Amino acid sequence: MADVAERAGVSVSTVSRTLRGLSTVSDEARAKVEAAARELSFVISRQASSLVTGKTGTVAVLAPTLGSWFVGQVLRGLSEVLRDAGLDLKVYSVADLAERAAFFDQLPARRNADALLVISFDLTEEEFARLDGLGVPVVYVSQHAPGRASVYVEDVAAARGGTRYLRGLGHRRIAFLRAAPDSGFTCSSRTRLFGYREALAEAALPYDEDLVVATSRGRRATAEAVGQLLCLADPPTAVFAETDEIAIEVLSVLRSSGIAVPDRLSVLGFDDHDHAEWLDLTTIAQPAIEVGRASGTLAHTLIDDPTADATRHVVLPTHLIPRGTTGPVPQPDREPKRESDSAQP
Amino acid sequence: MADVAERAGVSVSTVSRTLRGLSTVSDEARAKVEAAARELSFVISRQASSLVTGKTGTVAVLAPTLGSWFVGQVLRGLSEVLRDAGLDLKVYSVADLAERAAFFDQLPARRNADALLVISFDLTEEEFARLDGLGVPVVYVSQHAPGRASVYVEDVAAARGGTRYLRGLGHRRIAFLRAAPDSGFTCSSRTRLFGYREALAEAALPYDEDLVVATSRGRRATAEAVGQLLCLADPPTAVFAETDEIAIEVLSVLRSSGIAVPDRLSVLGFDDHDHAEWLDLTTIAQPAIEVGRASGTLAHTLIDDPTADATRHVVLPTHLIPRGTTGPVPQPDREPKRESDSAQP
DNA sequence: AGCACCCCTGACAACGCTTGCACGCTAGGG
DNA sequence: CCCTAGCGTGCAAGCGTTGTCAGGGGTGCT
Numbered sequence: 001m002a003d004v005a006e007r008a009g010v011s012v013s014t015v016s017r018t019l020r021g022l023s024t025v026s027d028e029a030r031a032k033v034e035a036a037a038r039e040l041s042f043v044i045s046r047q048a049s050s051l052v053t054g055k056t057g058t059v060a061v062l063a064p065t066l067g068s069w070f071v072g073q074v075l076r077g078l079s080e081v082l083r084d085a086g087l088d089l090k091v092y093s094v095a096d097l098a099e100r101a102a103f104f105d106q107l108p109a110r111r112n113a114d115a116l117l118v119i120s121f122d123l124t125e126e127e128f129a130r131l132d133g134l135g136v137p138v139v140y141v142s143q144h145a146p147g148r149a150s151v152y153v154e155d156v157a158a159a160r161g162g163t164r165y166l167r168g169l170g171h172r173r174i175a176f177l178r179a180a181p182d183s184g185f186t187c188s189s190r191t192r193l194f195g196y197r198e199a200l201a202e203a204a205l206p207y208d209e210d211l212v213v214a215t216s217r218g219r220r221a222t223a224e225a226v227g228q229l230l231c232l233a234d235p236p237t238a239v240f241a242e243t244d245e246i247a248i249e250v251l252s253v254l255r256s257s258g259i260a261v262p263d264r265l266s267v268l269g270f271d272d273h274d275h276a277e278w279l280d281l282t283t284i285a286q287p288a289i290e291v292g293r294a295s296g297t298l299a300h301t302l303i304d305d306p307t308a309d310a311t312r313h314v315v316l317p318t319h320l321i322p323r324g325t326t327g328p329v330p331q332p333d334r335e336p337k338r339e340s341d342s343a344q345p
Numbered sequence: 346m347a348d349v350a351e352r353a354g355v356s357v358s359t360v361s362r363t364l365r366g367l368s369t370v371s372d373e374a375r376a377k378v379e380a381a382a383r384e385l386s387f388v389i390s391r392q393a394s395s396l397v398t399g400k401t402g403t404v405a406v407l408a409p410t411l412g413s414w415f416v417g418q419v420l421r422g423l424s425e426v427l428r429d430a431g432l433d434l435k436v437y438s439v440a441d442l443a444e445r446a447a448f449f450d451q452l453p454a455r456r457n458a459d460a461l462l463v464i465s466f467d468l469t470e471e472e473f474a475r476l477d478g479l480g481v482p483v484v485y486v487s488q489h490a491p492g493r494a495s496v497y498v499e500d501v502a503a504a505r506g507g508t509r510y511l512r513g514l515g516h517r518r519i520a521f522l523r524a525a526p527d528s529g530f531t532c533s534s535r536t537r538l539f540g541y542r543e544a545l546a547e548a549a550l551p552y553d554e555d556l557v558v559a560t561s562r563g564r565r566a567t568a569e570a571v572g573q574l575l576c577l578a579d580p581p582t583a584v585f586a587e588t589d590e591i592a593i594e595v596l597s598v599l600r601s602s603g604i605a606v607p608d609r610l611s612v613l614g615f616d617d618h619d620h621a622e623w624l625d626l627t628t629i630a631q632p633a634i635e636v637g638r639a640s641g642t643l644a645h646t647l648i649d650d651p652t653a654d655a656t657r658h659v660v661l662p663t664h665l666i667p668r669g670t671t672g673p674v675p676q677p678d679r680e681p682k683r684e685s686d687s688a689q690p
Numbered sequence: 691a692g693c694a695c696c697c698c699t700g701a702c703a704a705c706g707c708t709t710g711c712a713c714g715c716t717a718g719g720g
Numbered sequence: 721c722c723c724t725a726g727c728g729t730g731c732a733a734g735c736g737t738t739g740t741c742a743g744g745g746g747t748g749c750t
Binding site: 041043045048051056058065066067068069071073076079080083088091092093095099106133219248249251252255256274275278 | 392452590598
């Protein structure tokens with residue numbers, strides 16, 4: 001910065017003021033500084049300025065994984081608004097429980113970011129307390145955190161609606177396929193399961209724990225989970241998957257087993273993944289990119305305005321998209337209409 | 346830090362030394378400092394330490410988008426090794442050419458990261474020069490940057506192999522579907538196209554520009570591109586898509602148009618996306634997560650050891666996975682064997 | 691006993707930036 | 721003609737660390 005000042009023939013103070021866009025700089029000085037800065041391709045060091053301002057100009061996000069479709073979309077929306085706000089984006093992911101513990105133990109984000117976004121974590125009270133004491137605003141993304149800033153979709157209502165839809169098709173034995181707890185996505189897992197239970201209860205259908213199965217990512221794990229369901233004495237006629245990614249794996253397993261969808265088994269997903277449309281997957285759409293955008297905007301507000309309501313909630317809409325993987329409950333006394341969608345040679 | 350020092354009854358120097366794990370601290374002092382630090386839940390400020398060490402403890406990555414499967418996988422591998430190395434991960438994404446220009450103009454990563462990873466950017470000489478003058482090591486990911494550190498798969502050879510494979514099935518009219526230039530993924534686009542051309546040349550097949558079409562993300566754009574190909578006077582019998590995501594959209598379009606795959610048209614992808622297996626998509630697998638890991642490791646090496654060879658290349662293997670979307674070239678004089686994989690009711 | 695070491699510790703000057711404060715200048719009002 | 725106000729600028733004091741350096745207190749050797 002001193003170099004720029006020298007080249008522009010002004011003091012470092014003036015350079016600093018110019019580069020931050022303060023209005024108390026003469027046009028002449030501003031022009032000289034900008035020219036000098038460009039020639040030296042000078043970039044101000046966030047580290048140094050944060051040392052005095054206390055602001056890092058960075059937002060941290062904690063995600064269970066970076067590889068999932070949902071997180072990718074959220075990150076997309078997020079980076080878009082953060083870029084416009086001049087904030088950098090730091091990502092932390094914790095793959096398993098040990099890493100999760102390590103993260104909360106060290107809280108590396110502390111003092112190294114102006115805000116923290118937590119995506120879909122089912123936090124313990126202790127973990128909530130840690131984050132509350134972080135000293136920076138925390139925004140809970142894709143999860144409802146009571147009394148704390150959060151951005152989410154009405155998971156419970158959406159899952160209730162999805163389950164009702166299946167009920168409306170005549171299904172009485174509806175399975176719920178959730179992500180394995182180690183994946184970290186247990187938050188939406190819990191809320192969606194809750195909506196599912198509510199919809200069962202409305203219709204006085206029993207909640208059968210055998211119908212609720214957790215699966216890890218990967219085809220083999222999904223095959224096991226599906227097998228487990230189909231081997232039940234009274235197997236389900238419909239499967240509600242917590243995410244489209246799981247639903248798509250289920251479709252894959254079913255096709256290679258020659259089980260007709262939806263004639264023998266209906267499949268309902270959640271997300272409206274990019275591939276859902278052409279796979280003809282009935283699903284509950286959620287605006288993932290918009291979730292990211294809203295989270296970024298909220299974080300930005302909370303950073304800039306300490307008096308802002310730090311318990312604000314942004315609730316985004318979902319809607320059911322009926323497609324081809326759900327249909328009426330099969331009639332055992334009739335032949336299936338035809339073997340559709342069998343495996344290719 | 347002064348608070349910790351006071352509480353522990355030592356000087357800040359000792360606190361600093363303890364917290365950095367330097368060996369020249371007595372056990373007694375170390376214990377007192379650690380206790381005090383824990384009680385005050387003190388965390389050192391990266392900003393401040395980076396000010397004096399010159400290290401930010403952060404690695405920046407520049408990606409064309411955060412929503413694509415490939416970038417997500419790379420980020421996964423990357424975050425894994427960076428976490429182990431104690432480095433933070435900052436992401437910058439540029440969605441269009443204006444943002445790209447802004448990035449190279451302002452170089453926000455300058456001085457704010459210890460290394461920069463650039464994922465699959467087809468850079469101009471001028472942009473290369475900008476990055477060379479960045480002052481921190483730059484690792485080119487998923488692209489071969491001559492004389493600079495890069496991690497990539499043999500795109501050219503892989504695409505050549507894929508095209509040869511189609512040729513071996515009898516195809517003579519092979520289309521290449523590339524990502525639209527605005528998506529930023531033009532780097533692998535270029536190299537894969539090059540391999541495709543090489544394989545055509547080997548067999549003395551003409552390179553027909555009509556067979557090379559660019560498509561943006563999204564179903565409509567893909568439908569247009571596919572339509573364009575099929576309307577040619579001499580339409581292709583096979584399509585080689587630059588990525589599985591494009592290939593999957595192509596399959597989608599073809600299915601809804603009732604065009605049998607592979608009986609009327611073969612489809613070949615690139616990536617081995619999570620969904621490729623069950624969609625029975627023939628593809629060229631590349632170890633995306635491993636690309637991320639290797640990039641992170643290389644960046645870490647370059648940061649820690651300035652004498653390390655900054656032109657090191659890591660080349661990772663690809664392999665063709667023959668599946669059901671590719672088959673022999675259709676025989677116009679014979680009836681197609683059967684209408685496989687028709688749309689569901 | 692004297693000397694050379696080694697080990698540990700504390701003081702202090704950076705690092706690159708922001709910001710309160712004071713200063714010099716010009717313009718307008720009494 | 722003096723006083724005040726306002727504007728643009730520079731000075732200097734930090735922000736929270738690290739690294740250098742000097743010094744104090746043991747220990748082992750001569």
